[in-house]
Amino acid sequence: MRKKVLVVDDEPSISMLIEFNLKLAGYDVRCVSDGEAVFDMLKPFRPDLIVLDLMLPKMDGLQVCRELRNQNNAVPIIMLTALQDVTDKIAGLDNGADDYMTKPFSPQELVSRIGALFRRLQSLPGVLDDTAYSIGRLQVLVEQREVLVDGQPIELTPKEFELLLFLCQHKGKVLSRQQLLHGVWDYHFLGDTRIVDVHISHLRDKIEKNARTPEYILTVRNVGYKMHGVSQNESSLA
Structure with missing residues (x-):
């Protein structure tokens, strides 16, 4: 069964770029453009991983990440940020993100990091x-x-x-x-x-x-x- 990735970004061009590359790599992908929509997608889509932009309308990425962890939802999260400040990146990790990437980023590197997260999760129980x-x-x-x-x-x-x-x-x-x-x-x-x-x-x-x-x-x-x-x-x- 294909792994499911939820992409959360309010810039259509970035969402389309990520979606194209992830589908090319064999993932089932859905895209939403605001933080609140993440919670609407949890039950119907059941993502195996979330690619989450930091700056989002309605609810920003830090709030989304924090709320997911407060709900004991352990879905892996890779946070995207256009901010270069180290404190902003660390804030993402502090709120429960597993990894982060800074925009602009290489779609191939994002695919690589997602694959690495899945490999770790699959290999650990064995x-x-x-x-x-x-x-x-x-x-x-x-x-x-x-x-x-x-x-x-x-x-x-x-x-x-x-x-x-x-x-x-x-x-x-x-x-x-x-x-x-x-x-x-x-x-x-x-x-x-x-x-x-x-x-x-x-x-x-x-x-x-x-x-x-x-x-x-x-x-x-x-x-x-x-x-x-x-x-x-x-x-x-x-």
Whole structure:
């Protein structure tokens, strides 16, 4: 079955360009031109991914993204922005976007990033299905896609879960931001490493007692990050 992509942009020329290239790549595509229309399309279309412009009428992209996450809708979101300011890009990630691209952009790169997101989502359930990682107060249950801290479930976005799992799989190893981009986002080009930093910050806020003095995800200055902590067990649940 073809993957469904909802394109949200109020510039017809951009919507048509994206739609043409995504259909050429084999996706089922629908386009809407304002933020409120996204919620009208969720049930009838059931998108597998949303390409979301930041500047939209009625409800802007940040509001749409925030509301989707508040509804516990984990659909992957790639945000498009004409704004060059780093704070605007980070705001998109802070509100739950998985990735962003700055206009003008290459349609081929957008198709590549969408394919990368889908590959990660398809491959993750088959990796170490029956494995649990238990590090201190933290448990990561792969098959269930659940994370527990002190036995209490923690709500993570799909990308946050993938990032945490990748860090657990490489526990004790220092990983550069570029390695994390390759391993978690499947980017095989020089990507913007701020994406990694923002997601690390989100993870720390959710799993650490004190995000400023983390016990799990440590920063290695001028290099990247590593998963730290004493493993209680790392075993099959079967």
